[in-house]
Amino acid sequence: MSIPSPDLSGRTPVHTHHVDGFGDVRLVPVDPDADLDLLYAWVSEERAAFWGMTGHTREQVHETYTFLDSLTTHHAFLAVLGGRPAALFQTYEPEADPLGECYDVRPGDYGVHLLIGPAHGGRPVTNFSSGLIVALIDYILTDPGRRRIVVEPDARNAKAIERLRRVGFVLGPEIDKPEKRARLAFLERADAEAAVKAVSHR
Numbered sequence: 001m002s003i004p005s006p007d008l009s010g011r012t013p014v015h016t017h018h019v020d021g022f023g024d025v026r027l028v029p030v031d032p033d034a035d036l037d038l039l040y041a042w043v044s045e046e047r048a049a050f051w052g053m054t055g056h057t058r059e060q061v062h063e064t065y066t067f068l069d070s071l072t073t074h075h076a077f078l079a080v081l082g083g084r085p086a087a088l089f090q091t092y093e094p095e096a097d098p099l100g101e102c103y104d105v106r107p108g109d110y111g112v113h114l115l116i117g118p119a120h121g122g123r124p125v126t127n128f129s130s131g132l133i134v135a136l137i138d139y140i141l142t143d144p145g146r147r148r149i150v151v152e153p154d155a156r157n158a159k160a161i162e163r164l165r166r167v168g169f170v171l172g173p174e175i176d177k178p179e180k181r182a183r184l185a186f187l188e189r190a191d192a193e194a195a196v197k198a199v200s201h202r
Contacts, residue, residue, distance in 0.1 A: 003041050003118060006034050006085070008083070008084075011031070012028070013027055013080070014027050014029060014139065015142065017134070017135040019134065019200045020200060021127075022081075023081055023131075025080070026080040026081075027079055027089065028077060030065055030069070030076035032062055032065040032066040032068075032069050033062075035065075036058065036061065038078075043056065043115070044056065050180075052179055052180065068090070073092060073093040073096035075090065076088065076090045077091075079132050081131075081132070086128075088115040088117065089112065091112050092112075092113075093111070095109075099150070099152055103150075103172070103175060103184060108145055108146055108147025110140055110150065112136060112149060112151055114132075114160075130199050131199060133167050134199040141189065141193060146189070147189050148188050149169075149192055152182040152183065153182065154180050154183075155181045155182055164185050165185075167187070168194065168195040169187045170185060170186050170191075171183060171184075171185050172184035172186055
């Protein structure tokens with residue numbers, strides 16, 4: 001199935017990060033209307049089962065991202081590589097999210113969700129996932145008040161958990177959320193800065 005790709009050429013990035021041997025990753029805000037076809041195609045695929053939206057209709061996906069777009073504590077971005085969307089990133093302030101009820105939130109905590117998009121074909125890209133993740137981390141680090149990055153992937157998603165560990169996240173406990181059993185993981189600011197340097201300049 002061909003995945004629709006919105007025209008992102010005129011969309012102003014909030015951040016651009018260069019990874020040697022990988023390229024420039026641009027982060028652009030999600031437009032719930034213009035990006036709906038892409039978002040629905042990505043989140044409804046079986047490969048995205050751990051994202052938790054495979055049973056959603058197009059209207060429900062649109063409602064979800066329209067709601068996110070209205071918040072000041074939660075944000076959604078597309079990571080663009082080579083002019084094409086490569087991943088969906090969502091950021092949030094844990095104290096304003098249901099996750100904040102599941103662990104002891106520290107000042108400076110900042111939460112993220114990550115959905116790597118399907119491959120576009122062509123030659124494999126070395127460190128594809130790591131390059132996208134550090135671009136997001138580099139963006140998060142632009143705010144000096146963000147002291148620790150928090151993630152909570154589905155506890156069954158071994159692939160995502162291992163991907164995070166490779167970047168430097170330290171695994172925390174498993175927690176029970178209404179929609180899933182999740183595995184907390186944390187990346188302190190100093191370790192995040194080191195991860196960006198290690199992956200971006202090989």
